[in-house]
């Protein structure tokens with residue numbers, strides 16, 4: 137499909153779903169260059185609107201706003217946001233329905249997080265909220281030279297998404313120039329097959345998890361596959377999301393494919409938060425969000441590095457006000473030479489290997505386990521550990537919704553995915569502590585770490 141036609145098809149798709157994505161994109165293109173003061177005025181206007189709506193339409197927020205003595209019309213400056221208490225993930229989980237304005241717009245849907253945390257979370261969205269996120273993502277992609285409608289390969293692959301690969305989805309993907317390759321299980325044979333497929337499909341952009349792309353690079357290189365040949369077939373850029381992209385991985389992937397690698401950062405429950413420009417500054421979506429950092433121990437606001445707290449200014453359906461993300465970042469308003477006046481952030485910490493290596497030699501990214509554990513109700517947190525080859529331990533922290541055969545379900549699904557004779561055990565635990573960086577690690581595999589050190 138020619139890009140302009142695919143772009144038109146996507147426009148129609150969005151309109152049919154009641155999403156103003158392209159109108160919002162036009163606004164966002166302009167406001168990225170606004171003087172900061174003008175954007176601050178927009179933020180205040182939007183904050184006032186969301187607080188008023190939250191108060192008028194949701195019992196949870198009415199209780200909070202009354203409880204801390206804020207009058208819903210009393211928001212006079214952006215600093216007034218600090219008078220709100222922090223919103224914890226646990227509260228969002230426990231009181232989700234009471235913080236939802238079900239009649240806020242069209243196509244209300246309850247969805248699950250698929251972000252970089254392994255804490256399961258469900259939240260509400262609607263067509264307005266999805267349109268905002270889609271527009272923000274389209275703008276981010278334009279910064280790195282990809283317009284909607286150009287051929288984009290999703291190196292993705294939740295089992296859920298793949299099972300939905302029915303005819304309608306295939307036709308839709310074909311119409312809008314989206315492709316899909318499963319990045320969840322990688323073997324030398326699959327890497328060779330994907331490479332051939334990409335050479336034929338000719339993506340302009342490959343969009344995927346850093347860990348899958350890194351593995352594609354390592355396995356491809358070991359087999360003598362020249363990934364840079366994709367450049368000759370039109371590849372311009374690689375775009376990553378969802379996991380920490382370390383400088384090392386960025387260089388590794390960019391070196392192998394011969395195109396730049398840019399990152400983005402979002403949390404499904406909070407919105408798209410940051411997207412890099414062509415100068416690799418991760419700009420923040422300031423029209424849609426108010427961002428703060430706090431000390432995760434004292435919960436006091438900090439200037440430098442701290443835990444990111446997000447207020448979403450455009451998601452009326454489920455107002456998210458001062459939400460603790462658990463991610464450690466540094467916010468900055470140092471101007472970027474690209475000319476955009478948006479702020480920026482850098483994400484701290486980095487992750488080591490997030491794979492399991494099966495006894496058959498297949499590398500399984502952490503994401504596969506996120507989807508397994510999320511498909512069983514009542515799993516609040518999980519961690520998969522592999523200390524010795526052939527042994528895989530799944531730790532689960534569960535709540536009352538966990539079914540009596542939940543353990544068996546997880547073992548079954550893990551076996552199905554692993555397709556190997558590894559020994560899988562499930563242990564129920566009270567809690568799973570985050571790593572010293574503050575981040576949860578869904579997979580901790582000594583086996584993978586050792587192999588990556590000496591491949």
Ligand SMILES: [Zn+2]
Nearest residue numbers: 413417472474
């Ligand atoms: Zn920039």
